[in-house]
Amino acid sequence: MEFDSNNPNQHNPNQREAKPKRRKWSRPREGLGVSRIQHQFADPLKADGGNPSYVEWLKRQSMLGDASVIGRGLSGRSSMWRNTYAMPDPRRALAAASVWFTTYPAALITREEESFIATISHEDLWQAFDTIGIGAIHTGPTKKAGGLIGWQSTPSVDGQFDRISTRIAAEFGNEAEFQHLADIADRFGGIIIDDIVPGHTGKGADFRLAEMAYKDYPGIYHMIEIPEEDWDILPEVPEGGDSVNLSPAAEAQLTQKGHIIGSLQRVIFYEPGVKETNWSATREVLGVEGKVRRWVYLHYFKEGQPTLNWLDPTFSAMRLVTGDALHSLGDLGASALRLDANGFLAAERGNDGQPAWSEGHPLSHAANQFIASMIRKVGGFSFQELNLTIEDIRDAGLAGADLSYDFITRPGYQHALLTGDTEFLRLALRTSLEAGIQPVSLIHGMQNHDELTYELVHWESRHMDDEYEFRDEVVTGAELARTIRSELGQALTGHGIDYNLVFTTNGIACTMSTVAAASLGVTALDQVQGEAAEAVKRAHLLLAAYNAWQPGAFALSAWDMLGALTVPKESVAHLIEGGDTRWIERGAIDLLGVNPDASESRAGLPRAKTLYAPLPEQLEDEESFARQLSELITLRERYRLPFATQVDVPDVSDPGLLVLVHRLDDGDPSAVEAPLQITVLNFANRPIVGTIRSEELPPRRLVSSAIDKETIGRVDDLHSFPVSLAPHEFQFFIIGNEDVPTSAIPIIELNAM
Numbered sequence: 001m002e003f004d005s006n007n008p009n010q011h012n013p014n015q016r017e018a019k020p021k022r023r024k025w026s027r028p029r030e031g032l033g034v035s036r037i038q039h040q041f042a043d044p045l046k047a048d049g050g051n052p053s054y055v056e057w058l059k060r061q062s063m064l065g066d067a068s069v070i071g072r073g074l075s076g077r078s079s080m081w082r083n084t085y086a087m088p089d090p091r092r093a094l095a096a097a098s099v100w101f102t103t104y105p106a107a108l109i110t111r112e113e114e115s116f117i118a119t120i121s122h123e124d125l126w127q128a129f130d131t132i133g134i135g136a137i138h139t140g141p142t143k144k145a146g147g148l149i150g151w152q153s154t155p156s157v158d159g160q161f162d163r164i165s166t167r168i169a170a171e172f173g174n175e176a177e178f179q180h181l182a183d184i185a186d187r188f189g190g191i192i193i194d195d196i197v198p199g200h201t202g203k204g205a206d207f208r209l210a211e212m213a214y215k216d217y218p219g220i221y222h223m224i225e226i227p228e229e230d231w232d233i234l235p236e237v238p239e240g241g242d243s244v245n246l247s248p249a250a251e252a253q254l255t256q257k258g259h260i261i262g263s264l265q266r267v268i269f270y271e272p273g274v275k276e277t278n279w280s281a282t283r284e285v286l287g288v289e290g291k292v293r294r295w296v297y298l299h300y301f302k303e304g305q306p307t308l309n310w311l312d313p314t315f316s317a318m319r320l321v322t323g324d325a326l327h328s329l330g331d332l333g334a335s336a337l338r339l340d341a342n343g344f345l346a347a348e349r350g351n352d353g354q355p356a357w358s359e360g361h362p363l364s365h366a367a368n369q370f371i372a373s374m375i376r377k378v379g380g381f382s383f384q385e386l387n388l389t390i391e392d393i394r395d396a397g398l399a400g401a402d403l404s405y406d407f408i409t410r411p412g413y414q415h416a417l418l419t420g421d422t423e424f425l426r427l428a429l430r431t432s433l434e435a436g437i438q439p440v441s442l443i444h445g446m447q448n449h450d451e452l453t454y455e456l457v458h459w460e461s462r463h464m465d466d467e468y469e470f471r472d473e474v475v476t477g478a479e480l481a482r483t484i485r486s487e488l489g490q491a492l493t494g495h496g497i498d499y500n501l502v503f504t505t506n507g508i509a510c511t512m513s514t515v516a517a518a519s520l521g522v523t524a525l526d527q528v529q530g531e532a533a534e535a536v537k538r539a540h541l542l543l544a545a546y547n548a549w550q551p552g553a554f555a556l557s558a559w560d561m562l563g564a565l566t567v568p569k570e571s572v573a574h575l576i577e578g579g580d581t582r583w584i585e586r587g588a589i590d591l592l593g594v595n596p597d598a599s600e601s602r603a604g605l606p607r608a609k610t611l612y613a614p615l616p617e618q619l620e621d622e623e624s625f626a627r628q629l630s631e632l633i634t635l636r637e638r639y640r641l642p643f644a645t646q647v648d649v650p651d652v653s654d655p656g657l658l659v660l661v662h663r664l665d666d667g668d669p670s671a672v673e674a675p676l677q678i679t680v681l682n683f684a685n686r687p688i689v690g691t692i693r694s695e696e697l698p699p700r701r702l703v704s705s706a707i708d709k710e711t712i713g714r715v716d717d718l719h720s721f722p723v724s725l726a727p728h729e730f731q732f733f734i735i736g737n738e739d740v741p742t743s744a745i746p747i748i749e750l751n752a753m
Helices: 028-032 052-060 063-074 090-096 123-132 175-187 205-211 228-233 248-256 316-332 362-377 390-399 410-419 423-434 477-493 512-519 531-548 558-562 569-576 581-585 625-638
Strands: 099-102 136-138 143-145 147-149 152-154 163-168 191-196 223-225 243-245 279-282 295-298 336-339 381-384 403-405 442-445 467-470 473-476 501-503 507-509 553-557 645-648 657-663 676-682 688-693 701-705 710-714 720-725 730-739
Touching: 052 205, 063 163, 063 205, 063 316, 090 381, 090 403, 099 558, 123 175, 123 625, 136 175, 147 205, 163 175, 163 205, 163 316, 175 191, 175 316, 191 316, 228 248, 248 279, 316 336, 316 362, 336 362, 362 381, 362 390, 390 403, 410 423, 410 477, 410 512, 410 531, 423 467, 423 657, 442 531, 467 477, 473 477, 477 501, 477 507, 477 512, 501 581, 507 581, 512 531, 512 558, 531 553, 531 625, 531 676, 531 730, 553 558, 553 625, 569 581, 657 688, 676 688, 676 720, 710 720, 720 730
Parallel strands: 099 136, 099 553, 136 191, 191 336, 336 381, 381 403, 403 442, 442 553
Antiparallel strands: 143 163, 147 152, 223 295, 243 279, 279 295, 467 473, 501 507, 645 657, 657 676, 676 730, 688 720, 701 710, 701 730
């Protein structure tokens, strides 16, 4: 074939090949590569992943972003190595403060134009606490909570336990006020206790960035991107919403396809048509790179509380929670932190169609150890809210938090008051001791912001088939739990009682005063006046004595201090319409009487009727609840009961009695000859003449009443001594450590009652 010069594609055999020229330098691109900058034209007002300004705005208020700054600021400091941190030390924590006052910020009535934090910083309040014997304030959650939709904040869906920021919520005060509070507490020898929430956040900046698939943020949560071909399984998000709960059928389909791990061991806050599973699906969300996604995310609690993922490769959740904790301890000045709902930090696929493993998981224990160790490392201590089995509480405390809420006996002591029978309470106390839990490691609390939780997980889960002797019969754990739940519900909400309300499947919304009222047969709160009010106060003090007169921390709330009653459900109708009846027990109270004309708190909670006067007035009255409470605490501290060892919960001669035997040894197991302290309580609304007997009581030792300051007799050769108690009376006895000759033993005559 001849060469055609008019054909540009034909090679000319007579033409030399052109050689490429050698460059004298390399282009920068070859060393740097191509950047991932994307130039987008976006509406500067639009709140989605396509607007860089919106993304930057979210980053500036994200908790993960703050955590990075906090971590860099503390890394490498010698102060991070000055404290031991591996093992919990409950007695060290108790030495800081063993009597705690717990608040609920939204419920405190303040002075006009004064914040919650400023109000609890006043010296007159701390002077009152010093008189009573209170050494710590647990502030409750004060950091910003709720969520973000677009550029707008949304309110909390769970009483500030859906945290979205390290910043103090403006409605409660500011950071400077919190720091001043910590300084005031220190001046009075007290401490401030703050909260962290290691299991979830609200739907704030961190969650919105996670939805947009921005950098490490999806790693914060248990959230899964669902392929578009499976969107037909996901329910439609209602108009105006941003997510929707999955039905059990949708949950099963997504599980079969391998997208999620499926149902968990239980659905907390179950509500038909509202929350039927622990999974919710998001709306369609535009990501920062332009892709539209729908996610499914886990939430143990409410839909607005997405669960953190403690085993994601980015470790974003760990960084977020650590930063929040160090901010409270370092920047704000708190000395201790409450770990909210910290038993739910892991979820793993179950085997052979079983529910996912989500409670008592080893990862939860590991995460708790990490959090608690970091807190101890910087000189603080922590305590946990863990409503699981007794073994779970024990195991979580082996290397985790220093103290745990007494979820073991809390339903038991309320059941004892409501029935006048302590058998279930004694069973719970003994089971705890047999499992290796000493009460010194527990926080024995009165009312808090939550309902009277049934807290029967121990009996109805791991031990549901175990057999127990109860009321002269052998019953399974599951049968025992059903009986106690039924009797609590009937006593608190039956017989025409309308002032307490059932709270989902978890328990009963009530105050300690309305528990006492129900135990006395009160059917309407307007009956609580005169002698009835005095009877309620006496029963209330009995519950205080139970919690105060054993080792460990003693916690009581502002509602306890004033004897608050529940508020009418009509006054909080807008808050309980979704089924959260707990708002009837969160009425507003004026602790110091600083704003007597206020009908509600600054947060809008209606004022509760209270049985007791403000603290200044109570402290002027020898018969008031606060003055009698002070006497309980004085005895507790005088004999160093918080640091003692519980050695026996003996059988009793009357079902209304409870007897606790403690060795005053400061936790020294070699101090076997230390004096003994005996707490005796009459949970029945009738007089009791009986006998206290325990093999731990050494014969021929004198028995004295710390209340009356009198010797009442001696322990006989059967290891017993007699008692006489009025209705709902309580006694604090001391057993000496010297033998007494028989001739020196007075004859005790029990007064007929």
